[in-house]
Amino acid sequence: MDRLQLPKLNFWLAFIFIISLLPVLLMNFSELKSFSSSLLSLHTIFLSILIEALPFVLIGILIAGFIQIFITEEHIERWIPKNTLLAVVMSCFVGALFPACECGIVPIVRRLIAKGVPIHAAIGFMLTGPLINPIVILSTYMAFGNNLKIASLRMLIGFVIAIVVALLVSLFFKGSQFKNSVALQPVAKDDKQTSFITKLINTCKHAVDEFFDVGKYLIIGAFLAAFVQTYVSTKALVEIGDGVSSSILVMMGLAFILSLCSEADAFIGASFSSLFSTHSILAFLIFGPMIDLKNTIMLISVFRLKFVLWLVAFVAIVVYVSLFILSPYL
Amino acid sequence: MKFHIQQAVRAVILLAFSAMIANLHWTGELTKYINPKYDNLSKTAAILFFMLFLVQLTRVVSKTTQHCHHHGQACCSQHDHGQSPFTRKKMLSYFIVITPIITGFFVPAKILDAAIADKKGASFILAQQSQNSKIEDYLTSNETIDENIYDEHEPDPRLMEEKQEMTKKQYDRLKQQLSQQTMLKMTDEDYTIYYEEINHNLANYLGKQIQLKGFVLKEEDFSQNQLVISRFLITHCVADASIVGFLSEFVEAPTLKEDTWIEIVGTIGQTTYDGTILPVIQIDNWVTIEQPESPYLYPINIRMSF
Structure with a gap:
């Protein structure tokens, strides 16, 4: 799988490296000092994002390994309804019950699709998983002054948006949408006599392979998010967002580049709550857990670039349009 | 093999x-x-x-x-x-x-500093935090403050047990006690409660003495004698840090560099910044201190019984 994507990786690394070197050449001593201090800040934020995400990613890859070893294509075929709408609603519902974070869920979704889950159902699951779960509900409730309104609107609108996006995906995309290099091959069935312990050990072995597939993208994503946080001013972005439409766009952009964990983003969202109106705060709270910089990088590692771009566009457009329409009522 | x-x-x-x-x-x-x-x-x-x-x-x-x-x-x-x-x-x-x-x-971890605060748009956040203050309460509440002047309050150890957790009832009682003190001593544990309470019910606290510490943060549009005594509040990891702090005024402000840690005693007043009313501390006494061992604040978990 490495052959196709690594030239791109090389390119981006070189690009980032050169960009971050450029200012150094133009600096005097005091600027150099503040630059090195900002690099240390960058590193601290980078590592903290990573440390925060790793437990969830590890749990994600273990679940992915578990799916690989214990669940067969026949199970999937039996469980997922043939009807597209039913399949989407069901998968969104399962995602809502399933506590996950937006980076930990990528390996799970990849494994599900490999096992034959249709792409629309897998995407529905991926969108609601990080957005709707008890921890997120509680933290949103607390962040907005123990007010249920934002928390319930976040879940409700988010759920509907996830269904719409998954249906859009079902209209335009078929098949696994994996990159060519991640081409699917039929997975051989487990021997009936394989013992449970062996199966567990194989689950872990799969998890290890999955970690080395996904880990580098998580690390690059965390680095980019930290880079943006250190060098791009939120203030400048916030100053753009005045009207209804531009404020929604600004908050969605903010959610994308900050790449916050869905359990922590409510407090950041709340800190903008008098600067922006409810609908743009909701845009921040709904868009962020579905799509952000960190998990887009991870999606690119699994899916075709074209598919990822369309998916991001679908989510962005649906979130934007629905909150724009709802804005007079919120 | x-x-x-x-x-x-x-x-x-x-x-x-x-x-x-x-x-x-x-x-x-x-x-x-x-x-x-x-x-x-x-x-x-x-x-x-x-x-x-x-x-x-x-x-x-x-x-x-x-x-x-x-x-x-x-x-x-x-x-x-x-x-x-x-x-x-x-x-x-x-x-x-x-x-x-x-x-x-x-590579050692670096404590977030004023440069990061600037990127996060400190002044915006400060200005908006107090927007919900209920200034109109001022007249009615002013008369009942003085009842328990000598009830010097120490943070109740039962409330502040290790995990920064308390029940809603305890939290409400603590807030109630707060408004009855004349000298507010902000510790790391109860900083967020004081902070929220002062910003939301500023009128109850006008004229009271306050003691707190934080690092110096300045904004371009501040006047010479103004600075913010600020802290970072960490919800989950430093990537989601947000800034809390009080706008403060005193004559020696220009001598203090950003990122200097100070501990102050002052009086709570109010001012307008960017069109919103927010608390301002007139500093009576101050001293520079070392950066504390644990420079960050963490939100208090209020255990809910739905």
């Missing part, structure tokens, strides 16, 4: 991740990255890494050279099992994975 070098490399990386996280725990550095409340999550990560390391060990040496001898492994080519040849591209991806381990061991 065959020794698989790549499997060995992977095993070492898994062990190193586990060791890096464990090391951050032992040295106490971890609190500079994440809220201690989530300690157990990162411990889990360290344990899981170690478990994966043990499983990975079984793949380093194999009896035969035959690939895919496990049926469970099922000859899937969807991902790399670490058996394909070691190319330069692979070197690069291992290099990426190793980077955070190395920097995690050797």
Whole structure:
């Protein structure tokens, strides 16, 4: 799988490296000092994002390994309804019950699709998983002054948006949408006599392979998010967002580049709550857990670039349009 | 017997991740990255890494050279099992994975500073935090304040037990007690309660004495004698840090550089900034201090009974 994507990786690394070197050449001593201090800040934020995400990613890859070893294509075929709408609603519902974070869920979704889950159902699951779960509900409730309104609107609108996006995906995309290099091959069935312990050990072995597939993208994503946080001013972005439409766009952009964990983003969202109106705060709270910089990088590692771009566009457009329409009522 | 070098490399990386996280725990550095409340999550990560390391060990040496001898492994080519040849591209991806381990061991954590606060738009956040203040309460509440002047309040140890947790009832009672004191001593534990309460019911606190510490933050549009005494509030990890703090005024303000830590005693007043009313502290006494051991604040968890 490495052959196709690594030239791109090389390119981006070189690009980032050169960009971050450029200012150094133009600096005097005091600027150099503040630059090195900002690099240390960058590193601290980078590592903290990573440390925060790793437990969830590890749990994600273990679940992915578990799916690989214990669940067969026949199970999937039996469980997922043939009807597209039913399949989407069901998968969104399962995602809502399933506590996950937006980076930990990528390996799970990849494994599900490999096992034959249709792409629309897998995407529905991926969108609601990080957005709707008890921890997120509680933290949103607390962040907005123990007010249920934002928390319930976040879940409700988010759920509907996830269904719409998954249906859009079902209209335009078929098949696994994996990159060519991640081409699917039929997975051989487990021997009936394989013992449970062996199966567990194989689950872990799969998890290890999955970690080395996904880990580098998580690390690059965390680095980019930290880079943006250190060098791009939120203030400048916030100053753009005045009207209804531009404020929604600004908050969605903010959610994308900050790449916050869905359990922590409510407090950041709340800190903008008098600067922006409810609908743009909701845009921040709904868009962020579905799509952000960190998990887009991870999606690119699994899916075709074209598919990822369309998916991001679908989510962005649906979130934007629905909150724009709802804005007079919120 | 065959020794698989790549499997060995992977095993070492898994062990190193586990060791890096464990090391951050032992040295106490971890609190500079994440809220201690989530300690157990990162411990889990360290344990899981170690478990994966043990499983990975079984793949380093194999009896035969035959690939895919496990049926469970099922000859899937969807991902790399670490058996394909070691190319330069692979070197690069291992290099990426190793980077955070190395920097995690050797690069010290940096406490967030005014430069980051500036990127987060400190003044915006300060200006809006007090927008919900109920100034109109001022007249009615002013008369009843003085009842318990001498009830010097120490943070109740039962409320402040290690985990920054309290019930809604305790929280409300504490807020109630707050409004009856004349001298507010803000400790790290109850900072957020005081902060929220003062910003929301500013009228109840006008003219009261306050004691707190924080680092100096300045904004371009501040006047000479103004600065913010600020802290970072960490919900989960430093990536989600937000700024809390009080606008303060005193004559010597220009002599203080950004990022200097100070402890002050002052009087709470009010002012308008960017069209919103917000508290301002007139500083009576101040002293520069060392950066505290734990410079960050963490939100208090209010246990809910729905």
